[in-house]
Amino acid sequence: MRESSESKVRYNPGNLGDLLKHGWLVEIVRFLRRLKGGEPLHYADTFCGFAEYDVGDEVARRIRDRFHVLTFRRLQETFLARGKYAGSVTLARLAAEGNLRASIFDSNPEALASFHSGEAEILEIRSGCDILDSKEPYDLIFLDPYDDIRDVAQLVLAKSAARHRLSSVLIFFPVKTEAQRGVLTTAVDRLGVNCQLGFVMNPGSLQDGRYHFATVFLPGSSLNLGAVLGLFGELNIVTARVNALAAGP
Numbered sequence: 613m614r615e616s617s618e619s620k621v622r623y624n625p626g627n628l629g630d631l632l633k634h635g636w637l638v639e640i641v642r643f644l645r646r647l648k649g650g651e652p653l654h655y656a657d658t659f660c661g662f663a664e665y666d667v668g669d670e671v672a673r674r675i676r677d678r679f680h681v682l683t684f685r686r687l688q689e690t691f692l693a694r695g696k697y698a699g700s701v702t703l704a705r706l707a708a709e710g711n712l713r714a715s716i717f718d719s720n721p722e723a724l725a726s727f728h729s730g731e732a733e734i735l736e737i738r739s740g741c742d743i744l745d746s747k748e749p750y751d752l753i754f755l756d757p758y759d760d761i762r763d764v765a766q767l768v769l770a771k772s773a774a775r776h777r778l779s780s781v782l783i784f785f786p787v788k789t790e791a792q793r794g795v796l797t798t799a800v801d802r803l804g805v806n807c808q809l810g811f812v813m814n815p816g817s818l819q820d821g822r823y824h825f826a827t828v829f830l831p832g833s834s835l836n837l838g839a840v841l842g843l844f845g846e847l848n849i850v851t852a853r854v855n856a857l858a859a860g861p
C-alpha cells in the first residue's frame with residue numbers, strides 16, 4: 613500500500629539539499645538509461661526514504677518559479693500539483709521512463725511500506741552502506757544517509773571508489789561546517805578516481821535547515837570518459853542553480 617508521507621523524517625522535504633541530490637539523480641539516471649538502450653537500469657537505493665512526501669505551497673512555488681532545472685521540475689510537477697514531493701526511488705523510476713529495476717533498503721519499515729509491493733526488491737542488508745560490500749554490478753547505487761555516516765564518510769568513499777568497476781555511485785552528505793567541507797574535498801581528491809563533487813552553501817532557514825550540502829558522483833569505470841565529462845557539466849549546472857536559489861530571492 614502506498615502511504616502518504618509522515619512527519620517522521622528529520623528534515624523538510626523539498627529543501628535545498630533535496631534539490632541538489634535529486635537534481636543530480638535525475639541527470640545521472642537519464643544519462644545511464646540512454647547508455648543502456650532498452651535494458652532496465654539496475655538501481656540500488658539503500659537509504660530510500662518514502663515514495664513521496666507532503667509539502668506545502670511554498671515549496672511547490674519555489675520549485676516552479678525559481679528552480680530552473682527543467683527535467684527535474686517536469687518530473688515533480690504531478691506531485692507538486694497535489695501537495696506532494698517525489699522521493700528518490702520514485703524520481704529515479706520516472707527519470708528512467710519506467711525502465712528501472714530498483715533494489716531498496718531503509719532502516720525504517722514504514723518507509724519501505726510506502727512502496728507498492730512488487731515495485732522494488734527489498735534488500736536483505738542490515739544498514740544502507742552494506743551495499744558497498746555486495747558483488748552485484750548495479751548500474752547506480754545511491755547513498756542518501758542523514759549526517760550519521762560523517763565519521764565513516766572516508767571509508768564509504770574509499771569503498772565506493774574500490775567498486776567503481778562494478779557500479780556508479782552517488783552519495784549525498786549533509787555538512788555542518790566549512791571545516792567538514794574541507795575534509796570531504798581532501799578525501800575526494802585522495803581517492804584517485806574520476807569523480808565529481810558539488811556543494812551548496814545554505815544560508816539557513818526554517819525550510820532548509822542549518823546544514824550545508826555535498827554530493828559526490830563516482831562514475832563506473834566502464835563508462836565513456838568524454839560522455840561522463842558532459843554529464844559532469846550538467847551536474848555543475850544543477851549545483852549552480854541550487855546555489856543561485858540559496859543565494860536569495
Ligand SMILES: C[S@@+](CC[C@H](N)C(=O)[O-])C[C@H]1O[C@@H](n2cnc3c(N)ncnc32)[C@H](O)[C@@H]1O
Binds near residue numbers: 660717720723739756
Ligand atoms: C535523507 S533520508 C532518505 C531520503 C530518500 N533517499 C529520498 O530522497 O526520498 C535518510 C533515510 O535513511 C534512513 N536510515 C537511517 N539510518 C539508516 C541505515 N543505517 N541504513 C539504512 N537506512 C537508514 C532513514 O530512515 C531515512 O529514511
